[in-house]
Amino acid sequence: MKEETITNKLACPTDRRPFGQDDISGAEWQGSRIFKARLCCPDCQTAYPIQDGIAFLLPPHLSLHSLSEQTARDEDATGYEKTKAPYETKQERKALYQGVNFSSHTVVVDIGAGPGKRYTHDLAQRAGQVVAIDLSPEMLLLNATIAQTTLPPDVASRIDYVVADATALPLQPKKFDVALFAQVLEHLKPETHVACLTDIKNSLTPEGHLAMSVYNLKATGRDIRRHPADIFSLVIGTFPDEHRGNFRSGYHDLNGEKEKLYYYNFTSPELYQALCKAGFTVDRITGILSLPQQLPSILRAMLDPVLTNRIPTFACNRGQFLVAHATPSFTSIN
Ligand SMILES: C[S@@+](CC[C@H](N)C(=O)[O-])C[C@H]1O[C@@H](n2cnc3c(N)ncnc32)[C@H](O)[C@@H]1O
Numbered sequence: 182m183k184e185e186t187i188t189n190k191l192a193c194p195t196d197r198r199p200f201g202q203d204d205i206s207g208a209e210w211q212g213s214r215i216f217k218a219r220l221c222c223p224d225c226q227t228a229y230p231i232q233d234g235i236a237f238l239l240p241p242h243l244s245l246h247s248l249s250e251q252t253a254r255d256e257d258a259t260g261y262e263k264t265k266a267p268y269e270t271k272q273e274r275k276a277l278y279q280g281v282n283f284s285s286h287t288v289v290v291d292i293g294a295g296p297g298k299r300y301t302h303d304l305a306q307r308a309g310q311v312v313a314i315d316l317s318p319e320m321l322l323l324n325a326t327i328a329q330t331t332l333p334p335d336v337a338s339r340i341d342y343v344v345a346d347a348t349a350l351p352l353q354p355k356k357f358d359v360a361l362f363a364q365v366l367e368h369l370k371p372e373t374h375v376a377c378l379t380d381i382k383n384s385l386t387p388e389g390h391l392a393m394s395v396y397n398l399k400a401t402g403r404d405i406r407r408h409p410a411d412i413f414s415l416v417i418g419t420f421p422d423e424h425r426g427n428f429r430s431g432y433h434d435l436n437g438e439k440e441k442l443y444y445y446n447f448t449s450p451e452l453y454q455a456l457c458k459a460g461f462t463v464d465r466i467t468g469i470l471s472l473p474q475q476l477p478s479i480l481r482a483m484l485d486p487v488l489t490n491r492i493p494t495f496a497c498n499r500g501q502f503l504v505a506h507a508t509p510s511f512t513s514i515n
């Protein structure tokens with residue numbers, strides 16, 4: 182953990198008081214980085230540890246919802262990567278990066294970073310600094326280990342790790358150029374969505390950019406080869422909800438047992454509304470299509486982007502994910 186990151190980017194999650202140099206005590210250094218220390222907020226007197234170079238900035242009392250997500254993610258850390266399909270990841274990444282300007286000066290916050298193979302490590306190669314945040318310490322330890330073993334040392338050293346809850350983000354205002362928020366908001370309870378997005382908006386510079394993705398309520402896993410008429414009904418928006426795959430909110434049923442991860446699946450108008458309420462100007466929301474795997478991959482790779490860009494209603498009405506790009510407007514509607 183770089184000292185500059187603590188004093189210039191991070192704040193107490195309880196009252197958002199920015200940390201200063203005097204708030205760090207008992208620091209043990211590893212080269213130029215703090216490996217172990219104690220951070221104490223002078224306003225609320227809450228103490229937060231830095232261990233193994235990771236800052237633990239969780240509010241003193243986590244909500245039961247966050248606790249259960251944290252436990253599930255800690256248990257699942259090593260399994261997570263295996264569940265991600267490379268084709269869909271590529272499509273999602275392309276959509277998330279479209280229109281985002283990266284340079285060696287770009288400061289990124291990757292919220293809900295997970296093990297980092299999809300975004301954190303790639304972001305570190307494009308940007309000057311990345312603050313990777315996750316509720317799960319196991320996810321971040323894995324993220325850091327993979328970074329150290331796969332990235333050149335100067336790239337890995339651009340990443341700082343913070344255990345924090347997206348519903349109490351410990352970020353100083355107007356410090357980040359880009360916020361990457363991939364597949365996280367759907368795991369938060371709906372009543373916290375706008376506040377979380379507002380925190381993200383406040384952490385961005387006035388020219389900052391949010392790129393985010395969520396699960397799409399309107400996703401349909403139906404095989405278009407077997408139901409070709411779906412294309413027409415999806416384009417004109419008359420596809421019946423009972424043929425869609427995603428439920429509104431709750432826990433997946435896995436062989437008769439409830440999975441531990443909570444999902445809230447969004448429609449694109451709903452995501453648009455939440456972003457506007459948080460004070461964002463929404464640049465665009467697109468659906469991430471992935472046509473059925475039975476189609477030749479070359480055909481999928483050709484058709485998916487064309488359909489996504491040319492027929493946005495089709496993509497928003499069918500895609501597995503929704504990707505949103507937004508910038509802070511600094512006038513929040515409530
Ligand atoms: C589906 S994974 C996405 C990981 C990564 N962004 C990616 O796209 O590969 C969701 C991540 O969000 C984290 N997460 C869930 N709820 C969170 C919360 N309240 N605060 C911070 N992170 C959270 C989980 O621990 C998990 O690592």
Ligand SMILES: [Zn+2]
Binds near residue numbers: 196222223225226
């Ligand atoms: Zn405080």
